[in-house]
Amino acid sequence: MYIDHFGMRELPFTLTPNTRFFLQLPTHQEALNLLLVALGGGDGFIKVVGEVGTGKTMLCRTLLNALDKESCITAYIPNPYLSPEALRRNFALEIGIENALAIADFELVNRINQRLVEIAKDGLYTVLIVDEAQAMPEETIEALRLLTNLETESEKLFQVVLFGQPELDQLLSRPSLRQLLQRITFSCRLNTLPVAAVSHYLEQRASRAGYAGLSLFSSAAAKLIAKASGGVPRLVNILAHKSLMSAYGRGDSTIKKAHVIKAIEDTEGVDVPLMSGIAKLLLGSVIMTSSVCGMLYWATMRGLI
Structure with missing residues (x-):
C-alpha cells in the first residue's frame, strides 16, 4: 500500500475502531x-x-x-x-x-x-x-x-x-x-465534524500513523473531504484512504483536490459538492493533467519509456 510512500508506520484511516486514533476533538x-x-x-x-x-x-x-x-x-x-x-x-x-x-x-x-x-x-x-x-x-x-x-x-x-x-x-x-x-x-x-475539525482530524490521524512531514492534505482537499462526507468520521476515513491511494498511484506526496475527486467518484453514496462552471473547468484541467502525469510516472517506473 502507500505506507512507505508517505513514511508511515501503519494505515491511518482504517474503519476498524483503533483507540490510539481517538478523536481529540x-x-x-x-x-x-x-x-x-x-x-x-x-x-x-x-x-x-x-x-x-x-x-x-x-x-x-x-x-x-x-x-x-x-x-x-x-x-x-x-x-x-x-x-x-x-x-x-x-x-x-x-x-x-x-x-x-x-x-x-x-x-x-x-x-x-x-x-x-x-x-x-x-x-x-x-x-x-x-x-x-x-x-x-x-x-x-x-x-x-x-x-x-x-x-x-x-x-x-x-x-x-x-x-x-x-x-x-x-x-x-x-x-x-x-x-x-x-x-x-x-x-x-x-455530532458530525465541522469543516475546520475535519482538517485537524486528518492531520492528527496521519501524524499518529507516523507521518512526519508538513500538512499531508492541502486546504482545498481537506475542505472537499469535509463537504463530501458531511463531517461523518467514517466517510472521512473512507475518502481520505482512497485519496492517499490515488496520490500514491500518481507518485504525489501531497493530497490535492484532484485526488479527493477520484476518491469521491469511487465511493457509493457520496457525491462531489456542486461547483461553479469555471471551477469545474479548472478542476477538470487539473485532473486531466494529473492523470497524464500519473500514466507517465508508472510507464517510466516500469521501463516502458
Whole structure:
C-alpha cells in the first residue's frame, strides 16, 4: 500500500475502531469526560446517541480502556439483539460467573446479585456497556431495567451505559419504557465534524500513523473531504484512504483536490459538492493533467519509456 510512500508506520484511516486514533476533538472528548464523571458519581443509566459513522464504537472502546481496571469491573455487550435470558447470561459471564450457561434462569438473577455484592464488598464498582443499543428488543430492555433494581441500601450494584443510533431515542420514548427513560441521568449526542475539525482530524490521524512531514492534505482537499462526507468520521476515513491511494498511484506526496475527486467518484453514496462552471473547468484541467502525469510516472517506473 502507500505506507512507505508517505513514511508511515501503519494505515491511518482504517474503519476498524483503533483507540490510539481517538478523536481529540471537543465533541468526542467532552462526551468521554462526561461518561467518566457520571460513572465516577455512581449514576445509574447513561445514554450516548449518534448517527451512523460518528464514532460511537470508538468512544465505547476508549471508555473501556479509560476505566480503571483496579477499581472497576466492566461488562461489554457489542451485539444486544438478545432475548432477556440471553442478556442475563451474557452479563453473568462478563462479571465472572463461569458456569452461567448451566444455571437455571430463575436462579441466575440470584447468582448475579450475589456476584455484584461480592464485587462491591471488594471496593469495586461494576459497569455494563451496551453498544448498538437501538437493536435491543423491548422485552430485553425491560429485563435490563429490572436487573438494575439490584442494589444495596445505599447504592446501585451496577451502572449502565447505552450507545446507540437515534433510533434508540425513539425506542425509549415508548410509553411502555417510560420507567427506564426516567432513570437516564445523563445523555449526550455525538455530532458530525465541522469543516475546520475535519482538517485537524486528518492531520492528527496521519501524524499518529507516523507521518512526519508538513500538512499531508492541502486546504482545498481537506475542505472537499469535509463537504463530501458531511463531517461523518467514517466517510472521512473512507475518502481520505482512497485519496492517499490515488496520490500514491500518481507518485504525489501531497493530497490535492484532484485526488479527493477520484476518491469521491469511487465511493457509493457520496457525491462531489456542486461547483461553479469555471471551477469545474479548472478542476477538470487539473485532473486531466494529473492523470497524464500519473500514466507517465508508472510507464517510466516500469521501463516502458
